[in-house]
Amino acid sequence: MKICRREIEKTVGPMLKYSFALCRDSDLACDLVQDSIVKALSARNLPERGDSYKPWLFSILRNVFFDHLRRTRRWSRYHDDTPPDDLDCATAIPVEQSLINRLTVRGGLARLSGQHREILVLIDVAGFTYGEAAELLEIPAGTVMSRLSRARQRLRQEISSDNLHTLDGMQIVQARKAAE
Amino acid sequence: MRQVSTRTETVNAFVDGELKGAEAAVFLGELAGDAALARQVSDLTRLKAAVQDSFDELPCHAPDLQELFDQYDAGGDRTGDRTGGWRTAIRRGLTGAGLRLLAGAGAAVAAVVLAAIVFFWQADGVARDGFVAQAIDAHHRWLTRPLPSDAPEGRRQLAAFQRLNDRIYVPDLSASKLSIGLVTRFGDDGVQVGYVGTRACHLSLFIRPTDTPGTLAMSEAMVRDSRVFSWRENRLDYALLAVGMDKIRLRLIAEDVLQATRLMQPFDRATQMALRLNRQKSQPCAA
Numbered sequence: 001m002k003i004c005r006r007e008i009e010k011t012v013g014p015m016l017k018y019s020f021a022l023c024r025d026s027d028l029a030c031d032l033v034q035d036s037i038v039k040a041l042s043a044r045n046l047p048e049r050g051d052s053y054k055p056w057l058f059s060i061l062r063n064v065f066f067d068h069l070r071r072t073r074r075w076s077r078y079h080d081d082t083p084p085d086d087l088d089c090a091t092a093i094p095v096e097q098s099l100i101n102r103l104t105v106r107g108g109l110a111r112l113s114g115q116h117r118e119i120l121v122l123i124d125v126a127g128f129t130y131g132e133a134a135e136l137l138e139i140p141a142g143t144v145m146s147r148l149s150r151a152r153q154r155l156r157q158e159i160s161s162d163n164l165h166t167l168d169g170m171q172i173v174q175a176r177k178a179a180e
Numbered sequence: 181m182r183q184v185s186t187r188t189e190t191v192n193a194f195v196d197g198e199l200k201g202a203e204a205a206v207f208l209g210e211l212a213g214d215a216a217l218a219r220q221v222s223d224l225t226r227l228k229a230a231v232q233d234s235f236d237e238l239p240c241h242a243p244d245l246q247e248l249f250d251q252y253d254a255g256g257d258r259t260g261d262r263t264g265g266w267r268t269a270i271r272r273g274l275t276g277a278g279l280r281l282l283a284g285a286g287a288a289v290a291a292v293v294l295a296a297i298v299f300f301w302q303a304d305g306v307a308r309d310g311f312v313a314q315a316i317d318a319h320h321r322w323l324t325r326p327l328p329s330d331a332p333e334g335r336r337q338l339a340a341f342q343r344l345n346d347r348i349y350v351p352d353l354s355a356s357k358l359s360i361g362l363v364t365r366f367g368d369d370g371v372q373v374g375y376v377g378t379r380a381c382h383l384s385l386f387i388r389p390t391d392t393p394g395t396l397a398m399s400e401a402m403v404r405d406s407r408v409f410s411w412r413e414n415r416l417d418y419a420l421l422a423v424g425m426d427k428i429r430l431r432l433i434a435e436d437v438l439q440a441t442r443l444m445q446p447f448d449r450a451t452q453m454a455l456r457l458n459r460q461k462s463q464p465c466a467a
Contacts, residue, residue: 005249012242020239025443030240037243041252072435105234111449123196124231130198145189152192152227 003046007053008037014054014126015061021121022065024110032068036061055132058122062136108158116151123148191217195224315386315419316406318372322362323382323423347414348387351440355452356433356459358383370417379464383422383430385437390417398438400431409434413442424466432458 012033019029019036039060047056109117122128122136130148134141193199194207211217350373353359358381362374370388377383396412407430408421418441420434436451447455 005245009245012245013238016238016240016242017235021235024448025439026239030243034243034248037245037248041248102230102234102236105230109231109234113450120231121235124228125235130193130196145193148196149188149192152224153188155231156223156227 003041003043004050004053007050008040008057011054011057012037015057017125018058018118018121019061019065021109021117021125022062022114023068028068032061032064036064039064054126055128055136058126058128059136104159105155108155111158112151112154115147116154119144119147120151120155191220191224195221195228311386311388311417312401312403312408312410312419312421314367315372315384315421316403316408318366318386319374319382319384319406319421319423322372322374322384347389347416349441349444350385350387351437352446353383353433353437353455355447355455356429358433377465381422381425381465383420383425383433386417386419386421388417390415398434400434409438411438413438416441422465426462426465429458429462 015033015036016029019032020026023029023032036057040057043060047053109120112120119133119137122133123130128136130141130144134144137144139147190199190207194204199207211221348371350360353375356377357379358375358377360373361376361382362372362384364372364374366372366386367388370386373385373387375381375383375385390412392412393415394412395414396410398409398411401408401410405423406421407423407425407427408419409431410417410419412418418438420430420437422430432455436447436455439451440447
């Protein structure tokens with residue numbers, strides 16, 4: 001069976017974004033994706049269907065990333081960096097449109113734990129379904145749902161905590177204060 | 181640990197298009213009569229769009245797929261991949277093709293050995309021209325004639341130095357309870373940044389511009405009583421060293437400083453937490 005190059009071409013963009021979300025280093029992100037594609041090209045067992053390529057390629061990329069973590073002795077940090085779950089989920093934090101700009105969200109994402117950033121990028125950016133994400137991450141679908149909820153809650157909190165800074169020349173009132 | 185409510189998870193699932201059939205219908209019914217729920221859906225939808233938008237640009241150029249495909253094609257038909265090829269050659273009792281393959285492998289091994297020798301020669305390059313030796317001397321001068329610790333003044337000096345060279349990034353090590361206590365010129369065009377801890381720790385970071393391009397991996401060495409980490413990044417030589425500091429703590433700091441100088445960014449929250457926890461577990465400095 002021949003490898004389907006078109007599927008690789010289609011997936012390389014989301015792979016780069018996912019890779020960057022994992023490692024937060026643009027050069028390394030590119031290297032990891034390249035290594036993953038080389039691995040994919042030399043794989044013996046290929047997906048049978050075109051729609052199976054994306055999870056398969058992401059799975060290779062994830063393994064390549066964790067190999068990198070092991071080599072650089074940063075493995076434990078990826079797993080230990082989940083911030084304490086002290087969110088009060090009953091309190092909705094309103095997010096003003098003006099606050100949601102690219103820089104703020106990027107900053108907020110950068111401050112999330114690796115696991116939270118990963119689930120957000122898989123679902124929101126790479127377009128994984130909950131089932132696909134569960135398979136890739138080797139966790140139950142229920143855990144995907146709860147992790148995603150926490151990640152979004154955390155991201156909103158991070159965005160809100162950024163609001164005292166001036167963004168785009170505009171002094172923004174802290175959203176949480178506005179909510180009170 | 182508080183659990184995220186299943187209600188919130190359901191709202192997320194709706195926003196992600198994961199509710200199907202009857203579930204979706206029930207949710208839509210609730211949504212029609214619940215303004216707070218509608219607001220929550222709206223917030224989450226915008227947040228999702230914002231996350232997508234923040235990844236609009238690729239973080240780097242995509243790898244040249246055509247080149248990778250060409251390399252793959254040049255490697256032969258995939259029905260006889262590399263592993264299979266080797267196995268087949270051995271099974272055939274090293275025929276002419278097999279011997280050529282073996283000769284090729286021998287040449288490849290020799291090339292790898294040669295490359296490794298060159299790499300380690302280069303990796304030692306930061307140390308070879310006396311940079312590390314000068315750094316150790318400067319660090320000891322600071323230890324024997326300590327200047328009064330004045331962090332605000334140190335930061336001012338550093339800011340002035342950075343204005344002269346915008347490639348220099350000096351990380352904030354306060355997460356490891358180390359504050360800048362010294363900034364001084366090092367050699368003709370370098371800088372020494374001295375960090376002072378609360379438990380007798382003194383750590384120096386030396387940065388010196390170099391004309392030699394490329395990156396050198398971090399190397400660790402024990403020179404006299406100093407543990408030194410040195411690397412090259414972005415035409416700058418770095419050396420980080422301390423005397424009598426817990427080596428695991430120093431190694432962690434060195435790895436994080438390397439990462440921060442590579443990214444030109446402050447430590448993220450996880451790194452700060454790791455430094456803080458590591459510092460709590462570490463012994464005070466012996467020097």
